[in-house]
Amino acid sequence: MFSTVLLALLPFVGAKTLSVDFSEYNSSMTVADFLFAKGFKINTYDVDGGDPYNRTYEADNVGIADGYLTMKVTGGTKPGSNVPSACIQTIDSNIVSGTFKTTAIASEVEGVCHGFFTFESNSQESDIEILTSFLYSGNDAVDGGLQLTNQANNGNSSQNTRKAVPYPADPTAGEHEYTLEWSSGSSKFFFDGSEVATINENVPTAPSAFLVNAWSGGNPNFTAGPPTEDAILRVSKMEFMYETA
Ligand SMILES: *[C@@H]1O[C@H](CO)[C@@H](O)[C@H](O)[C@H]1NC(C)=O
Ligand SMILES: *[C@@H]1O[C@H](CO)[C@@H](O)[C@H](O)[C@H]1NC(C)=O
Ligand SMILES: *[C@@H]1O[C@H](CO)[C@@H](O)[C@H](O)[C@H]1NC(C)=O
Ligand SMILES: *[C@@H]1O[C@H](CO)[C@@H](O)[C@H](O)[C@H]1NC(C)=O
Numbered sequence: 001m002f003s004t005v006l007l008a009l010l011p012f013v014g015a016k017t018l019s020v021d022f023s024e025y026n027s028s029m030t031v032a033d034f035l036f037a038k039g040f041k042i043n044t045y046d047v048d049g050g051d052p053y054n055r056t057y058e059a060d061n062v063g064i065a066d067g068y069l070t071m072k073v074t075g076g077t078k079p080g081s082n083v084p085s086a087c088i089q090t091i092d093s094n095i096v097s098g099t100f101k102t103t104a105i106a107s108e109v110e111g112v113c114h115g116f117f118t119f120e121s122n123s124q125e126s127d128i129e130i131l132t133s134f135l136y137s138g139n140d141a142v143d144g145g146l147q148l149t150n151q152a153n154n155g156n157s158s159q160n161t162r163k164a165v166p167y168p169a170d171p172t173a174g175e176h177e178y179t180l181e182w183s184s185g186s187s188k189f190f191f192d193g194s195e196v197a198t199i200n201e202n203v204p205t206a207p208s209a210f211l212v213n214a215w216s217g218g219n220p221n222f223t224a225g226p227p228t229e230d231a232i233l234r235v236s237k238m239e240f241m242y243e244t245a
Helices: 004-009 031-037
Strands: 015-021 040-042 055-057 062-065 068-073 083-090 095-105 113-121 124-131 146-150 161-165 176-183 186-191 194-199 209-215 231-244
Touching (some): 095 113, 124 176, 146 186
């Protein structure tokens, strides 16, 4: 379900579609080559998010099994070590608007974040995030629910525009479709095709990539964790349609 705004733009500018169904994978290709052929790459770098633990995105934590892209946060990280995490992104990093649908099953293991988001920098970012420790209830710092955020354009994270909405269905019990519709002036968020929130403040304007990740920073104010056992996000499909700069 694409917005009429986006559809109206299609005749005039080059829309691009990425479509991947992980049930089509067979071991004739490596996971990295399969993703690359579909328009995605695996990220491998360290992130210092200012949390009690840094994280390292590792290629080995991204796999494909039984029809799902598996994005693992390895359990049992000791203090002082980085949390082994997983991240992929579109090869295109000049996306300016689009509709991004990810169908996935969240991990039941507490202490991780699953992110589906546009990213250029920490002040140009629109996020859908599942916090496995805060599905239904939160604490002083985080509300329970599906986390929807536009990061503050001025870089002051305490001014991020956030909404947490109750999950319409258990995200760990089966596949659900998480959609971000990013356009000029608004970020709209959908769960299984139904709109759950719109944020019109701090909408990113910079050309961006779209990322999917699974990670923990061990911060009780956000991801909690790190997890004591492996936590795996399972993605069955991604359907992206977007404009580039
Ligand atoms: C395996 O996947 C490749 C690439 O998607 C495809 O060309 C090939 O036909 C598949 N092979 C089998 C045996 O399904
Ligand atoms: C995270 O990484 C930064 C930069 O390498 C380092 O200065 C900091 O000590 C690390 N923090 C933790 C908790 O490991
Ligand atoms: C960041 O925003 C908060 C909340 O609006 C404000 O209290 C704080 O002074 C800001 N920090 C800076 C460095 O501007
Ligand atoms: C969590 O938030 C509290 C209150 O806002 C703050 O005092 C504490 O330092 C935060 N913890 C971490 C690990 O950032």
